[in-house]
Amino acid sequence: MRVTLGQLKAFEAVARLGSFSRAAEELHVTQPAVSKKVRLLQEEVGLPLLEHIGKRFYLTEAGSELLATCGDWLDTWSRFEQTIADLKGLKQGRLRIAVVTTSKYFMPRVLGPFCERYPGIDIAMEVANRDRLLERLARNADDLYVMGVPPEGWEIESEPLMANPLVVLAPAAHPWAGRRRIPFTDLATAVFVMREQGSGTRITIEREFSERRVPLRVKLELGSNEAVKQAVAGGLGLAILSRSCLSLDTGAPELVELDVEGFPILRSWYVVRPKGKQLSVVARAFLEFLHEHVRLLAKC
Numbered sequence: 001m002r003v004t005l006g007q008l009k010a011f012e013a014v015a016r017l018g019s020f021s022r023a024a025e026e027l028h029v030t031q032p033a034v035s036k037k038v039r040l041l042q043e044e045v046g047l048p049l050l051e052h053i054g055k056r057f058y059l060t061e062a063g064s065e066l067l068a069t070c071g072d073w074l075d076t077w078s079r080f081e082q083t084i085a086d087l088k089g090l091k092q093g094r095l096r097i098a099v100v101t102t103s104k105y106f107m108p109r110v111l112g113p114f115c116e117r118y119p120g121i122d123i124a125m126e127v128a129n130r131d132r133l134l135e136r137l138a139r140n141a142d143d144l145y146v147m148g149v150p151p152e153g154w155e156i157e158s159e160p161l162m163a164n165p166l167v168v169l170a171p172a173a174h175p176w177a178g179r180r181r182i183p184f185t186d187l188a189t190a191v192f193v194m195r196e197q198g199s200g201t202r203i204t205i206e207r208e209f210s211e212r213r214v215p216l217r218v219k220l221e222l223g224s225n226e227a228v229k230q231a232v233a234g235g236l237g238l239a240i241l242s243r244s245c246l247s248l249d250t251g252a253p254e255l256v257e258l259d260v261e262g263f264p265i266l267r268s269w270y271v272v273r274p275k276g277k278q279l280s281v282v283a284r285a286f287l288e289f290l291h292e293h294v295r296l297l298a299k300c
């Protein structure tokens with residue numbers, strides 16, 4: 001049967017109110033429009049729905065059945081309409097974001113004010129390294145991705161969010177601490193504690209050393225920025241990390257940033273999504289919110 005929502009609404013109103021004119025008034029349409037809808041519905045059902053006796057009309061058996069059915073159905077539909085209205089008004093919804101490990105130092109900070117503005121929205125934030133993020137991006141697992149090195153040659157859209165400088169770190173007692181303008185080539189004599197393969201930080205460092213034709217000596221490979229920092233503080237080597245990783249360490253001066261020529265390596269954080277992805281209302285609101293709160297993020 002090719003029955004429309006408008007026909008069902010017209011029939012339900014006529015049956016409930018017992019009058020075509022009152023139904024027309026309630027639905028804000030003309031009476032002939034209501035009559036036409038009910039007539040078309042009746043033709044589609046193939047049995048009379050209403051019986052006229054004198055000036056009154058009564059529901060036939062088929063009409064009663066239809067009224068019971070469409071009562072439930074219209075109830076469900078109106079709940080759906082309410083849900084959509086809530087989504088549009090951002091009263092509820094779900095946000096799935098995936099962020100690279102290094103951005104965990106500032107991304108959770110913006111979630112607080114976002115949740116305060118939109119208390120009905122639930123958030124799932126996956127924190128993983130760049131390789132794992134790309135794997136999620138390839139299967140469209142999340143609404144948005146935050147990373148430092150968007151993949152080249154992929155069908156994606158990426159928007160720069162804010163600066164993401166990479167700096168050279170050493171233990172506070174290192175002989176280079178306090179030295180001015182250390183030549184980049186001196187780094188060839190240092191050993192490094194490095195993030196794992198698949199990390200965006202590591203890709204950038206390897207690229208930089210290879211473009212400058214300076215050998216990079218990796219003494220220790222570790223899978224987290226925190227572990228890298230501890231190893232550097234413990235004297236195992238130098239490290240190159242995003243300055244974001246230091247933001248919470250103001251009270252722990254075990255590490256110093258070295259003044260090396262070519263540093264900080266200036267990069268950006270990017271918000272990435274598959275090209276043409278239809279962002280949900282919630283994801284769009286979050287993206288706008290991120291751009292609005294960039295200053296707050298930069299202070300983290």
Ligand code: PGA
Nearest residue numbers: 101102130148199200201
């Ligand atoms: P990472 O990513 O945490 O995988 O190193 C950081 C970045 O892409 O800058």
